[in-house]
Amino acid sequence: MSTFDKNAVEESVRLKESSSGSVTIITVGRSDAKKTVKEALAMGGDRGYLVVSAEPDPHDSLTTAYLLARAIERAGPFDLVLCAEGSSDVYAGQVGPMLSEWLALPFLGYVRKVEIKDRVIRCEQTLEESVRVLEAELPALVSVMSEINEPRYPTLLQIMQASKKPIEEVGSELLIDGRAPPRLVTTVGMTAHAMSRKRVIFEGSPEATSRKLVEALRSEGVLKR
Amino acid sequence: MPLFKPEHRQLLKMLHPAREEEVSDVLSGLAAFMEEKISPLSPKFDSLAEKITSARKSLLENGICLIPYPSRYGGLELPFSAYTTAIELAGAADASVALSVAIHNTVADGIFLFGNEAQKKTYLPGIISGKKLASFSLTEPASGSDAKAVRTKARRVGMEYVLNGTKMFITNAGEADLYFVLGATEKGPSSFIVEKSAPGLEFGEDLPKLGMRGSRTSELRLTDCRISAENLVGREGEGFEQVKTMLNSSRIVMGALCVGVAQVAYEKAVTYSKERKAFGGRISDFQLTREKVADMVTGISAARLLCLYASRLKEMGLEFSSEASQAKVFATETSVRVCDQVIQIFGGLGYTSEDVHRHWRDARLLTIGEGTSEVLRMLIASRELAKSL
Numbered sequence: 065m066s067t068f069d070k071n072a073v074e075e076s077v078r079l080k081e082s083s084s085g086s087v088t089i090i091t092v093g094r095s096d097a098k099k100t101v102k103e104a105l106a107m108g109g110d111r112g113y114l115v116v117s118a119e120p121d122p123h124d125s126l127t128t129a130y131l132l133a134r135a136i137e138r139a140g141p142f143d144l145v146l147c148a149e150g151s152s153d154v155y156a157g158q159v160g161p162m163l164s165e166w167l168a169l170p171f172l173g174y175v176r177k178v179e180i181k182d183r184v185i186r187c188e189q190t191l192e193e194s195v196r197v198l199e200a201e202l203p204a205l206v207s208v209m210s211e212i213n214e215p216r217y218p219t220l221l222q223i224m225q226a227s228k229k230p231i232e233e234v235g236s237e238l239l240i241d242g243r244a245p246p247r248l249v250t251t252v253g254m255t256a257h258a259m260s261r262k263r264v265i266f267e268g269s270p271e272a273t274s275r276k277l278v279e280a281l282r283s284e285g286v287l288k289r
Numbered sequence: 290m291p292l293f294k295p296e297h298r299q300l301l302k303m304l305h306p307a308r309e310e311e312v313s314d315v316l317s318g319l320a321a322f323m324e325e326k327i328s329p330l331s332p333k334f335d336s337l338a339e340k341i342t343s344a345r346k347s348l349l350e351n352g353i354c355l356i357p358y359p360s361r362y363g364g365l366e367l368p369f370s371a372y373t374t375a376i377e378l379a380g381a382a383d384a385s386v387a388l389s390v391a392i393h394n395t396v397a398d399g400i401f402l403f404g405n406e407a408q409k410k411t412y413l414p415g416i417i418s419g420k421k422l423a424s425f426s427l428t429e430p431a432s433g434s435d436a437k438a439v440r441t442k443a444r445r446v447g448m449e450y451v452l453n454g455t456k457m458f459i460t461n462a463g464e465a466d467l468y469f470v471l472g473a474t475e476k477g478p479s480s481f482i483v484e485k486s487a488p489g490l491e492f493g494e495d496l497p498k499l500g501m502r503g504s505r506t507s508e509l510r511l512t513d514c515r516i517s518a519e520n521l522v523g524r525e526g527e528g529f530e531q532v533k534t535m536l537n538s539s540r541i542v543m544g545a546l547c548v549g550v551a552q553v554a555y556e557k558a559v560t561y562s563k564e565r566k567a568f569g570g571r572i573s574d575f576q577l578t579r580e581k582v583a584d585m586v587t588g589i590s591a592a593r594l595l596c597l598y599a600s601r602l603k604e605m606g607l608e609f610s611s612e613a614s615q616a617k618v619f620a621t622e623t624s625v626r627v628c629d630q631v632i633q634i635f636g637g638l639g640y641t642s643e644d645v646h647r648h649w650r651d652a653r654l655l656t657i658g659e660g661t662s663e664v665l666r667m668l669i670a671s672r673e674l675a676k677s678l
Contacts, residue, residue, distance in 0.1 A: 096503065102314065140497030172551065175483050217318075219350070219351050219352045220318060220319060220320060220351060220353070220356065221363075223318040224311060224314075224315060224365050227311055227314060
């Protein structure tokens, strides 16, 4: 499971523990994504819902959000949707906002604190140099940042119990209807960053080498004076 | 490198095909927990910069000791081989924590096998869930593996037993809440549960050790120590057979712990051999390094298999004392040999770096503790020679 997703699961379980309700874990992926759903159920989710994608390549963000929206609707009534600020791998950060549009929900993004009182959700959102406090009526959609909590490690007993919790699987083709968006973005390649090195070698005594290094760092602007 | 590897998954699948998914889920969850909470602290436990207390508690509360016990005591009812593997993974995460936890769970095994129902209800859930820490107190200054020669005396006085004697090299002594103590009554060696609060129970200083430095080892003194007669485990005179049975299981576990120690040291050496350059090439390209790598991994695989074979015999209710001893002798001696070769591959860095030679120092204990290699060879040979071929 993506580390940010763990924050979202943890927050949902904390909200359940501090008030009431239940947590449904929903994801889109290949059939081996069931392992991820089980992991989230071990953390405290009550039931799982897996949209099994038949596509050989991952969907683009818009389709992922669409499939999640249809799955959320099929899973039953809800008050709050929590998701990560982005995934650990591509970190596009698009699914949360797009999902809120598909579900026509208020979007409270990149939050570090969540409180709910009398069906009003109040969130702290981290901005560059300030913290913005937002409120919305439920139902709503929140994307969380990693600083919101420290995700729990499920105990072995919770892991065992998770395997007994229900997981509903549905093929993605069943959720694709006339409203489904076409694929707008295709990933054509993904490679590791190529880091260029200057490969400068200084020779001489330690003192002379140190001086040359300091001069070089100054001329590159790494050292300011 | 992840602690729970495809080869663990494959072996457990071969042993328990019907339970593969739940066993793998539990062990991969446990491994993820230890990779985050135990492994990073391991060098600090060795250098005594940090105590293992908190890490051990969190590991116990995560449920490692629940694995082989029935659900009526809060256990997970998973196969013993899953527990054996769990301790191997713990040994790779940190040997001292693994040792402390394994000894603790040996007491749970004794109470589960030989305690009456009241003792099981009173003590077992607390021990296996980690709420209470336990210590197996067998060895004495004058009797190591020779349990029959126990000198600690237990005298029945009314509804109590009065214990007098000294135990030596006791893991978890002073930290544990409960002590499984072997003492001699008129009918012979007998087992007792002694709570830490018992009057007359005292502990010595933490003994400095070559390895396993994170685990506490000390003397335990019983001076007119009074305990309830209800704390006798089984009947008087049954203690020797009880501890023999407990040690059989414990020997498999100690072997597995050493497999974990060897595995983590081996991985460090393999990584280093691919980075270290000499004579214009990587030392992993040299035939003599490759021979070491091949021998090390073959030894580790064989040791792991022996531990799981003995575990499976135990699960099936078959005789396994010789196989448990074979597993321990082979796994512990293999571990020492592997860790020695790891130092050799690292060269001067291996001899001077705590983070390399600590594995050798850790493994070195277990050719001695829980039955020396010499005593175990006597047991193995006796059983073999008694067979009619």
